[in-house]
Amino acid sequence: MTTMNLTLRIWRQAGPDAEGRLTTYQVSGISPDMSFLEMLDTLNEELILADEEPVAFDHDCREGICGACGMVINGAAHGPERTTTCQLHMRHFSDGDTIDIEPWRAAAFPVVKDLVVDRSAFDRIIGSGGYITAPTGSAPEAHATAVPKPDADTAFEHAECIGCGACVAACPNGSAMLFTSAKVVHLNVLPQGAPERESRVLDMVGTMDAEGFGGCTNTGECATACPKGIPLTSITAMNREYLRAVRKR
Amino acid sequence: MALATRAGSRSIPALIWRSTIGKKTVMAVSGLIMLLYLITHMLGNLKVFFGPDEMNAYAQWLRTIGEPFLKHEWFIWIARVGLLAAVVAHGVAAYQLSRLDLAARPVKYAHTRRRTSYATRTMRWGGVILGLFIVWHILDLTTGTVNPHGVHGEAYENVVATFSTWYGNVIYIVALVALGLHIRHGLWSAVQTLGLGSRTRDRALRATATTVALVLTAGFVSVPVAVMTGIVS
Structure with missing residues (x-):
């Protein structure tokens, strides 16, 4: 060989x-x-x-x-x-x-050593809304809450995000929009995520901005680099959710 | 007791102007306002092909829109103030967002490679070129300050005078190509920012942005080309 x-x-x-x-x-x-x-x-x-x-x-x-x-x-x-x-x-x-x-290059991802960067900014974005506030306990009965098939597919597609940070590394602006939108869309499309639909997107975008990630200029580099194929339209959907949440205030 | 959310304490203007998504919304809306103006501006420019009388009468008519409800030239001044607000909002938001974007990538990659399309990469400097062009364009054809003819009410003659100079043609055509590129990415991008794009609509949206950019640039550039080739004189 x-x-x-x-x-x-x-x-x-x-x-x-x-x-x-x-x-x-x-x-x-x-x-x-x-x-x-x-x-x-x-x-x-x-x-x-x-x-x-x-x-x-x-x-x-x-x-x-x-x-x-x-x-x-x-x-x-x-x-x-x-x-x-x-x-x-x-x-x-x-x-x-x-x-x-x-290493990944972003102000929000400081280098720890060599090729290792600190991605805990992602954890803080998730911590500000990337969850549903509900008692979990044992697994609920699967048919208890009906989810339309297209919504379930959308949620699964966005739940594939593994939080590796390639989107931030690839973006010329060091933006975390694709990471944040993957979680916002994943939860906001589901009935379980509906009660916190507005506060989730407002809080997660607020944290994303506060962590020092750049803004989106729709270059599409993030979606091209994403190993899990989170689509660029995920960002469009989060923009829609954000503006909807602002209107509802 | 209500759960305290971070967003709970922020007002709507703060959610718009202090967030990256909100500020991009300001850019999208102001950009679309300017684009609508440019489409009517381009169509109006084509009056030059119908001769000086029709062109100059059209330029005069613009000052009478809304009469007698509005007084003479009021409409045109309202439009000017609105457009100035759009340009300033667009520019300030772009500057602030660009500062954030550049600060978010403090260390550049040593291994550089060609990223994204030409239209996308030239948005910032293309925008600066367009800003400078607007200043020259107003001094040339609105106030007549730098126009070789420069007579108020003689729009047709002023246009012919500008495009009879080599520098007038160069500045105008370079700026209009920059405009086409800016709209090519900007229109599609604005639609995404406003959350109106989707996977099924994406091809149609990209095609629309390209078509609008091409038609607009071709329409504007047809005027200097017509003067250079003697079709309009």
Whole structure:
């Protein structure tokens, strides 16, 4: 099996306030079947053996469902394929390639170390309205609340968001509109979300703005980068919800 | 006891002007007002093809709209004040939003790649070009200050005089191409901001924005082209 030799230019930053810079590394013997993170694991093994600091990056499930991993690869969030970084395979690269690897860049996502950023701003957006205020307990009877099929489909489509932050990383304005709209639409379209329909969108947008994310200029970069295919019209739907909530006050 | 929500304490003007979505709504509405004006402006400009008498009579008629309910020129001044408010609101909101957007990405990516369409990338500087053009355009054809002919009531002759100079043609055509690009992204974007877009309507909306941009630019640019080619003189 042919293997690849690659040149990596990786953003190294020792801590939140440290100066960072792109550092060049060579890796060899990379299998096309490796995931992008396994390729970085290979590099880190070599760095550890050489008594150097390994490259810090976030990862957890490595199945494309948790949203922990994420890095900007050659200027594209999660790299050239529409998937998460863990599900990106090295077969999409060629022997001799130079690959630039940078962290998500946004004022609201400060770098913690190397490729790890602090995405807790997302948690605060969710905390300000991305839920329904109802006793949960055991699972309710499935037929207790009727949900029209198209609404259920819309809710599921938007519930797919894994909060990886690729939308913010891809947006030229570092905007979190697609992330926020995914949750607003997911809950606002359902009868369970109806009692807090107005306060949810007003509060979540208020938090989103306060966290220092930029505004939407409808470039569509977010939806192109989203590994879960949250559609750009999700933002349009949130705009509609926001203006509706303002009118209802 | 009512649950305290963050939005609960904010007034409607604050929810509009202090949020990114609200401020973009101001941009969308002011943009659509200006677009409606531009469509009537472009159609009115085509009077130039019917000769000086018809064009100048049309320019005079604009001053009599609403009479006798309104006094002479009142309508045109109301329209001017409204348009000025739209331009200022659009510009101020764009400036403030751009400041926020630039601050939200303090560190640029080292690996840059071409992002989005040309029309989308040129919205900010295209808007600045249009703002400067409006100033020149008013000094040229409204006040006549920088017009080579510059006689009030002789709209036709003033237009021909401007487009008989090379710089008049260059400034006008560059600005009108910028306008077309601005509307190409701006009209579609305004519809999204107002929450009127949807997946089923998206292709039609994009096609509409492109068509409006092309027709508007072609209509405006036909006037200098007609003067340059001698069709209008």
